[in-house]
Amino acid sequence: GAGVNYTTLTGASSLYFACQRGDVEVAQYLLEKGADVDLSTRDGRSPLFMAAHAGHADIVLLLLQHGAKVNQQCTSSGASPLFIAAQQGHLGAATALVKQGRANQNLCTKLGSTPLMVASLRGFGQIVSLILARSR
Numbered sequence: 001g002a003g004v005n006y007t008t009l010t011g012a013s014s015l016y017f018a019c020q021r022g023d024v025e026v027a028q029y030l031l032e033k034g035a036d037v038d039l040s041t042r043d044g045r046s047p048l049f050m051a052a053h054a055g056h057a058d059i060v061l062l063l064l065q066h067g068a069k070v071n072q073q074c075t076s077s078g079a080s081p082l083f084i085a086a087q088q089g090h091l092g093a094a095t096a097l098v099k100q101g102r103a104n105q106n107l108c109t110k111l112g113s114t115p116l117m118v119a120s121l122r123g124f125g126q127i128v129s130l131i132l133a134r135s136r
Contacts, residue, residue, distance in 0.1 A: 004030050004033045004034055004035040005034075005035060005036050005039055007039065007041075010041050010042055010043075011039075011040060011041035011042040011043075012041050013035065013036070013039045013047070014026075014030055014035065015027060015030045015031070015035040015036070015037070015039065015047045016039070016040075016041065016045075016046075016047050016050055018030060018047075018059075019047040019048070019050045019051040019054075019056065019059050019063070020050040020051075020053075020054055021054075022051075022054060022056040022058075022059060024056075024058050024059055024062060027047075027059055027062055027063075028062060031062070031066050037063055037066045037067055037068045038068060038069050038072060040072070043074060043075055043076035043077075044072070044073065044074040044075030044076060045074050046068065046069070046072050046081070047059075047063055047068065048060065048063045048064070048068040048069070048070065048072070048081045049072070049074060049079070049080075049081050049084060051063060051081075051093065052081035052082070052084050052085040052088075052090065052093045052094075052097060053084045053085070053088060053090075054090075055085070055088060055090030055092065055093050056093065057090070057092030057093045057095070057096050060081070060085075060092075060093045060096040060097060060101075061096050061100060064096065064097075064100050064101045068101075070082075070097060070101035070102065070103045070104075071103060071104045071107060073107060073109075077109055077110055077111075078107075078108065078109040078110035078111075079109050080103065080104070080107045080115070081093075081097055081101075081103065082094060082097045082098065082103040082104075082105060082107070082115045083107065083109060083113070083114070083115045083118060085097060085115075085127075086115035086116075086118050086119040086124065086127050086131070087115075087118045087119075087122065089119075089122060089124045089127065091124070091126050091127055091130070094115075094119075094127050094130055094131075095130060098130055098131065098134050099134075103115075105131045105134060105135060115127075115131055116128065116131045116132070119131065
């Protein structure tokens, strides 16, 4: 059978897909079997990035507990997991990244946007408050 770190042609792994879907049981099992927590797609989207993008706070916490790189940026856009959670309005995922992961809220995308900027632009006040409270 295929190993736990086998990837598609785009670099997506089984863990990546479990994180995207929000399947915490499968993600936990794959991590226990040695799945690489930071194995990213060719454009640099990690399992943590995908969990944050989809708003799966429980999986974000699981990945952080397994040592996921909280500030790993997508190579194509420069977006971090916190940026994508802020952009999508996922308060639970953003909270986990900031409080448990100590995510760097000042990382910029390739276009120069920060998580605070995108949350402000999109009107996600609770995420703005979360980021501002952390920056004090």
